[in-house]
Amino acid sequence: MVEQIERVKTYIQGFDDALQGGIPKGHVVLISGTAGSMKSSISFNILFQEAKAGKTGLYISLEQSYESLYKHILNMGLNLNLINIEHIDDLGRIGEVVNGTKASDKGTIIVADMGCIRKEIKDIRIGDNKSWLNVIKNIVKKIKAETHCENFVLDSLSALYTLSRFEDPRVELFYIFEFLRDMGLTTFLISEMPLDCSKYSEYEIEDFLSDGIIYVRLTPFRRNVVREISVVKMRATACNNDVYSLEFKNGQFQALYGGQNPLL
Numbered sequence: 001m002v003e004q005i006e007r008v009k010t011y012i013q014g015f016d017d018a019l020q021g022g023i024p025k026g027h028v029v030l031i032s033g034t035a036g037s038m039k040s041s042i043s044f045n046i047l048f049q050e051a052k053a054g055k056t057g058l059y060i061s062l063e064q065s066y067e068s069l070y071k072h073i074l075n076m077g078l079n080l081n082l083i084n085i086e087h088i089d090d091l092g093r094i095g096e097v098v099n100g101t102k103a104s105d106k107g108t109i110i111v112a113d114m115g116c117i118r119k120e121i122k123d124i125r126i127g128d129n130k131s132w133l134n135v136i137k138n139i140v141k142k143i144k145a146e147t148h149c150e151n152f153v154l155d156s157l158s159a160l161y162t163l164s165r166f167e168d169p170r171v172e173l174f175y176i177f178e179f180l181r182d183m184g185l186t187t188f189l190i191s192e193m194p195l196d197c198s199k200y201s202e203y204e205i206e207d208f209l210s211d212g213i214i215y216v217r218l219t220p221f222r223r224n225v226v227r228e229i230s231v232v233k234m235r236a237t238a239c240n241n242d243v244y245s246l247e248f249k250n251g252q253f254q255a256l257y258g259g260q261n262p263l264l
């Protein structure tokens with residue numbers, strides 16, 4: 001008998017079926033898409049739905065401040081009262097965040113934004129390229145060691161490249177992926193795609209290093225623009241690579257396919 005692989009759902013109705021039920025636990029997956037294609041929303045929603053089931057997730061936002069992300073999530077209609085949200089606004093307070101996570105009887109999303117990391121870098125007075133990456137690694141290690149964190153979102157890889165110049169991307173990215181895999185977290189790396197959709201990731205080696213790629217995009221259709229989603233690859237999964245229309249309605253993502261016109 002084939003051993004059942006544990007999977008994390010994408011919580012996009014109709015899309016999990018394209019993935020044999022979801023993303024294999026512990027995979028490092030790229031969520032790749034053009035600007036405004038709802039990469040952050042899809043990723044946050046996964047942590048949110050998992051938190052509703054009592055789990056803990058970590059969201060590191062290098063792109064958006066906590067306040068901006070929070071506003072966007074409220075506007076999406078996700079009821080954040082159903083979960084526990086912890087904000088790391090200062091790395092000195094990480095212990096309190098860990099305690100808050102442990103004390104809560106609800107699942108938790110721990111959000112760290114660039115503000116706290118920038119502060120840390122200033123405080124430790126290391127201006128070199130590697131400091132952003134090191135601070136991120138330390139947050140992940142600490143949260144993983146001290147909570148039951150299972151899922152991790154880095155928003156975004158592209159922002160990390162801007163902040164932390166890589167001298168030898170091939171080697172450095174290899175070690176970053178190695179680190180993430182060692183952590184054993186199901187990891188979502190958000191990747192900004194150029195508008196011409198010419199590549200899924202900045203250096204293109206991320207495509208090979210990742211266990212999976214989910215591709216979201218905005219496609220012009222007559223005088224409208226439709227959202228689309230597909231699986232480019234997913235290791236250990238017999239995936240369906242069809243392109244689905246993506247819709248977000250009443251707090252729920254939906255992927256539609258088959259005989260239906262694109263959603264307008």
Ligand SMILES: Nc1ncnc2c1ncn2[C@@H]1O[C@H](COP(=O)(O)OP(=O)(O)OP(=O)(O)O)[C@@H](O)[C@H]1O
Pocket residue numbers: 033034035036037038039040041042063072075076077248
């Ligand atoms: N109900 C909704 N509430 C808020 N935003 C919505 C909703 N439905 C669709 N959107 C759209 O979601 C988009 C932003 O989503 P999100 O920030 O997740 O995208 P992104 O791909 O992460 O964008 P960016 O490239 O700016 O990081 C906006 O363009 C907004 O119009």
Ligand SMILES: [Mg+2]
Pocket residue numbers: 039040041063155
């Ligand atoms: Mg985003």
